[in-house]
Amino acid sequence: MKRSSLPVVIISSLLITLLNSCSNVQKKHDDTLGLKNVSEFPIGTAIQIQTLMNDPELSKLQIENFNSITSDRDMKMNRIIPTEGNYNWKTVDTILYYAKTHDQRLFGHNLIWHSSTPEWVETKGAKDSLWLAKFMKEYIHSYVGRYKGKVAAWDVVNEGFETVGGNYRKTFWYNKIGKDYIAKAFIYAHEADPKAVLFYNDFNIERDTVKLNAVLKMVKDLKAQGVPISGIGFQMHIRMDTPDDVIANSLRKAAETGLQIHLSEVDIIFNKHNDTQNGGIQIYNKLTDEMRKAQAEKYKNLVLMYRKIVPKSQQFGITFWNFTDRDTWINPFFNLKDWPTIYDNSLKPKPAYFGFKEGLEQEIN
Numbered sequence: 001m002k003r004s005s006l007p008v009v010i011i012s013s014l015l016i017t018l019l020n021s022c023s024n025v026q027k028k029h030d031d032t033l034g035l036k037n038v039s040e041f042p043i044g045t046a047i048q049i050q051t052l053m054n055d056p057e058l059s060k061l062q063i064e065n066f067n068s069i070t071s072d073r074d075m076k077m078n079r080i081i082p083t084e085g086n087y088n089w090k091t092v093d094t095i096l097y098y099a100k101t102h103d104q105r106l107f108g109h110n111l112i113w114h115s116s117t118p119e120w121v122e123t124k125g126a127k128d129s130l131w132l133a134k135f136m137k138e139y140i141h142s143y144v145g146r147y148k149g150k151v152a153a154w155d156v157v158n159e160g161f162e163t164v165g166g167n168y169r170k171t172f173w174y175n176k177i178g179k180d181y182i183a184k185a186f187i188y189a190h191e192a193d194p195k196a197v198l199f200y201n202d203f204n205i206e207r208d209t210v211k212l213n214a215v216l217k218m219v220k221d222l223k224a225q226g227v228p229i230s231g232i233g234f235q236m237h238i239r240m241d242t243p244d245d246v247i248a249n250s251l252r253k254a255a256e257t258g259l260q261i262h263l264s265e266v267d268i269i270f271n272k273h274n275d276t277q278n279g280g281i282q283i284y285n286k287l288t289d290e291m292r293k294a295q296a297e298k299y300k301n302l303v304l305m306y307r308k309i310v311p312k313s314q315q316f317g318i319t320f321w322n323f324t325d326r327d328t329w330i331n332p333f334f335n336l337k338d339w340p341t342i343y344d345n346s347l348k349p350k351p352a353y354f355g356f357k358e359g360l361e362q363e364i365n
C-alpha cells in the first residue's frame with residue numbers, strides 16, 4: 001500500500017473531522033421520541049386492526065411511532081361488500097375509532113383493485129357491464145360518502161398497470177368498463193368527498209422506468225381531462241439492490257406533476273422474488289450485523305431522498321406495510337425468509353428503525 005505523506009494525512013483527517021461534524025448537524029436526538037414526533041410529514045403503517053387490538057405491545061409501538069394508519073385488508077372491496085347488498089362497515093368504524101382516539105390520519109386503501117374484487121361482483125359483472133358500471137358508481141359513492149371528512153385520502157385505483165412495462169393491466173374492470181374505469185373511479189370519489197386526497201397507487205414504479213412513464217402519462221391525460229386525481233402512491237416494496245439513484249430519479253419525475261407523493265407500502269427486502277405469489281428466491285438465510293447496518297443506511301437514504309426531492313407541500317407521508325418482521329406480508333406471500341421492516345420478530349427496533357429516524361432528523365438544506 002502506498003504510504004501518504006504527512007501533510008496529506010493532516011489535511012485528510014481535518015477534512016474527515018469537518019465532514020463528521022457536518023453530518024452531526026442534526027436535530028437533537030432523543031431516543032424517547034417516536035418516528036412521528038421527529039417528522040415533518042405523517043408517518044404511517046398498514047396493519048390489521050384485529051392484530052393491533054389483540055396485542056398491547058404492538059399497539060403501544062404503533063401509537064408511539066405513527067400518526068397515520070392504513071388497513072392492510074379490511075377496507076378492500078371483498079371485506080366491505082362480501083355478498084350482494086351487504087355492506088359491512090363495522091370494521092372500518094372500529095379502525096376509524098382507533099384512528100380518532102390516537103389522533104391518527106386514516107388512509108383508505110383501496111377502492112378499486114382487481115385482487116380484492118369479490119367473486120360475486122365478478123360473476124355478475126361478467127354478464128352485465130352496464131350493471132357493473134352502475135355498481136362501481138354506487139359503491140364508491142356510498143363508501144367514500146359514508147366516511148366523508150373522516151378518511152383523509154384514498155387509493156382510488158390500485159395497480160392498474162401490468163407488473164412490468166407500460167401497458168394497462170387487463171383486469172376485470174378494464175375488460176368490462178374499458179380504460180375509463182380509472183377516470184370514473186376518481187370522479188365518483190371526488191363527488192362523494194371533494195376534500196379527500198385521491199391517489200393512484202402502484203408497485204415497481206420506483207424502478208421500472210417504462211411503467212413509471214406510463215403512469216405519468218396517464219396522470220397527465222387525466223389532469224388534461226379535468227379528472228380529480230391528487231396523488232401518486234409509490235408502494236415502494238424495494239430491495240437492497242434497488243439503486244438509490246434510480247429511486248431518486250423516479251421521485252423527481254413524479255414530483256414534477258405537482259401531485260401529492262405518498263410512499264405508501266414501504267419495506268426493504270434482502271432476497272429476491274419474481275413479483276408473484278410463492279415466487280421468492282432465497283439468497284440470504286441469515287441476517288448478519290453487516291446486513292442490518294446496510295438496511296439502516298438504505299432506510300435512511302430513502303427518507304432523505306423523499307425529503308430532499310419531493311417539495312414539502314407534496315409530502316403526503318411515508319407508510320410502512322406492517323412494521324415488524326414478525327407481521328410482514330413478505331414471508332408468507334413470497335414464501336421467503338426475509339427481514340424487511342424496522343422492528344424485529346420480538347418487536348425490538350432494528351438498526352433500520354434508527355436509520356429511518358436519522359433520515360427524518362438529519363438537517364437538510
Ligand code: GLA
Nearest residue numbers: 072109158203235265329333
Ligand atoms: C399490494 C397491495 C396491498 C397488499 C400488498 C401485500 O401491494 O396494494 O394492499 O395486498 O400487496 O399484502
